[in-house]
Amino acid sequence: MNQRPSLTELGAFTAIVRHASFRIAADELGMSPSTLSHMMRSLEERLGLRLFNRTTRSVAPTEAGARLFRSLTPVLSELDLALADVGTFRDRPSGSLRINAHESSVRRLMVKVVPAFIARYPEMHLDMVTEGKLVDIVAEGFDAGIRLSEAIPQDMIAIPLGRDGQFLAVASPGYLATHGTPKTPDELAAHRCIRFRLPSGKIYRWEFERYDQELRLDVSGPMTLDHMGAMVDAAIQGLGIAYVSIDAAQEAIESGRLQSILTEWTPPFPGECLYYPSNRLVPAGLRAFVDMIKELG
Structure with missing residues (x-):
């Protein structure tokens, strides 16, 4: 390997794996699919590895690509957090905040919390992914998740979202x-x-x-x-x-x-919480979102 991959290349690689699509990843990164494809071919040549299995209909990581993705995701996430932490010296939070939650949780937050957050912090972008299954938010590149308190790992910080569940x-x-x-x-x-x-x-x-x-x-x-x-x-x-x-x-x-x-x-039980890792830097945007939940949730 003659040259270490750039952060741009590695970030583009993880985006393709996350979306299982060159087109969607290219849209997210603000480049054309052909430019992104050329970048990945160049990366594969320099690594001497094939990172993707591609057909006209789908794209999926090879075994080597999947291993690289698993290793890179927490590293790039930590880098994002470090940059976000530096960003706290600015007056207002900015950037992207990725949250994984059930659809019902997102819809409940849409009533008050999300509109107020976007109005107060116009430079923030909320990326809210709804799915029923419980995911590893760190491995999947999320800043936070929302789940029932009983399902949250013990090494996470949990912020209650209003009333008990039932x-x-x-x-x-x-x-x-x-x-x-x-x-x-x-x-x-x-x-x-x-x-x-x-x-x-x-x-x-x-x-x-x-x-x-x-x-x-x-x-x-x-x-x-x-x-x-x-x-x-x-x-x-x-x-x-x-x-x-x-x-x-x-x-x-x-x-x-x-x-x-x-x-x-059918008695009530401890309800949902927003949760995030306790052993990592908390980006300014997430801190602002937590404060908004405490204020309005």
Whole structure:
């Protein structure tokens, strides 16, 4: 290897792997796809390694490319944090803030926190990625994540996001009038239930708790969905009983389109938190976002 790769090349390489696309990575980097492709070919030649498997339809890292990506991601992230820390000497935070969260969490933040943050810090860019599965935010290049407090690794700093969480069994008034209202979780076996598929592909088992008794039930019904908003819509249409988060169902409950049932079996639990590594520099933009959550969340 005659010449060490530049930070521009390494950053471009990680962008391609993250997006699995030369075109999207080129858009992010502000260059043409052909320029980016030429840069990567030059990088591969100097390293003496093929970093990508390319077809006309897809791009994916080779085994060597995947290993390089895993090694580079925390290094480049630390560099970004160091530069961001220096940037705190400026009057106002600027740059990009990447957050990984569930869709429902992002939508809740959109009500007050995000609009106020963007208005106060116009030089900041929020990059919010929504997905159901729990990811390693450090390895995936995120500044922070949002998840239930019980799912957050112990070596992270966690900032509570408002109220406690709660899951509710809900159904439309019409469904309950026709099929009756279950008084205990066991009675759900006689009802039409709308099942939820987890990001892993597994079907979620409904969880109930009362006093010292805990139940996890495999329910059956006319349909399985992988989106809580769609489950709420299905329940409103009278297709069955859904088991969803209070955030997803609250508007429909308040409007009378849904009724919550078995509430004594679904107690609140510690809610969601924004979390980030405790052993790394905290960029100014993230500090400002945390302050905004504490102020408005």
